């Protein structure tokens with residue numbers, strides 16, 4: 001079947017089933033068994049989605065009509081799937097087991113990957129053994145990762161999520177993440193840091209990002225003021241660079257031996273698996289980092305080889321395609337019921353919206369359908385007291401992802417165990433009320449403002465527990481979901497041209513900030529604001 005036909009068939013089905021409500025679907029015998037799927041320690045529960053077996057079959061045909069099988073082969077084999085930048089997107093090669101050779105342009109890139117991991121391990125061990133010393137001979141006990149976007153969000157999210165997996169020797173090391181361009185995060189942090197014991201990790205794939213370089217320069221000045229030692233010595237003892245452009249980092253002043261590399265075939269938002277994950281490896285040790293990679297690798301294998309009818313990334317992607325393109329739902333809430341996953345929503349906002357926030361297809365033609373929805377999120381229980389009102393009674397259809405661990409806290413206190421049970425009860429309750437509305441509890445006599453319409457679809461991702469391996473698998477699941485959706489929409493998920501114009505414009509505007517106004521230089525609003533900035537700063 002061709003794509004147009006498969007698409008039209010889904011449109012017809014959506015029209016035919018327009019009045020289907022989750023209330024009815026959730027009464028069907030075997031509903032949970034039919035629409036929940038497992039891989040290793042992750043259960044994907046789609047039973048609260050507006051799916052029927054007919055819809056699922058038609059979605060699977062749609063995937064076939066888009067040649068998803070060929071695209072998956074291309075992704076994993078290193079074909080230039082990022083065609084606008086003429087390169088492959090090989091983040092999956094970062095998670096190959098050590099013995100697994102992978103040939104790209106006549107070179108075994110897995111041996112490069114393993115060498116980079118070994119170089120990273122040397123630095124991690126030096127830090128853990130307190131052998132890395134600052135300018136005064138004191139051991140380093142504080143890391144500050146300076147980066148933005150993919151050079152910040154992934155490592156920060158994972159470090160926070162896996163804090164309790166720290167080996168004892170890592171506990172003496174504090175890690176901070178700095179990204180804000182205005183220097184406000186950095187300046188308030190520096191007030192509490194000891195320059196003799198602080199190591200800055202300048203993380204930037206391109207090593208040209210203005211935000212990161214500005215923060216790195218401020219950090220360098222702070223050290224210079226604190227020590228009066230020669231700059232090259234300070235940079236050698238207190239700065240590590242992580243980049244795909246080592247020449248630029250060297251030019252900036254970083255010592256060659258303090259550079260960790262990765263490659264231009266790793267997209268920024270897919271880079272936490274590379275040496276960009278250095279802060280993760282310091283936090284959870286190399287063993288933990290390798291477990292994270294292994295979890296992702298096992299999800300890669302599942303994605304590549306499992307039948308699509310049981311394939312978690314494919315099923316999740318297609319379900320959302322159904323919501324976005326056939327149910328007209330254009331808002332997506334990410335709701336982890338676990339404080340450790342506090343930064344997951346921000347991480348997924350970049351992963352999904354920077355990847356699939358596109359409106360031209362691979363041939364440069366306007367797409368004729370909606371693509372990535374607006375994503376946002378928050379720790380679920382916190383969001384219950386903030387924006388769930390809109391989910392339950394607003395006028396906007398929203399699809400939700402609930403993410404929760406089945407078990408927590410091992411042998412810890414009864415009060416923490418009971419907090420986990422409380423959290424699970426809230427997660428299940430919210431998913432149920434969103435789906436069933438008033439029918440979740442008999443609300444027949446309720447007033448209009450107590451009416452819950454329900455029928456808001458949600459996915460529940462249940463991890464047996466949160467661990468390096470399950471988190472690795474969860475992130476890889478989302479990465480592959482994004483890829484499958486890009487195939488259905490026929491867009492390139494691996495470039496991000498949309499962010500470039502703003503950067504160029506900022507460079508053009510910079511010399512005008514704080515200068516006497518020159519009317520007509522820009523549009524009326526920008527001219528007006530430049531004049532206002534000048535006036536306020538003159539006062």
Ligand code: F6P
Nearest residue numbers: 149150151204205206209268499
């Ligand atoms: O401007 C967007 C972007 O290029 C992201 O794709 C990337 O993750 C981020 O900036 C940071 O880039 P870099 O790692 O090159 O500093």
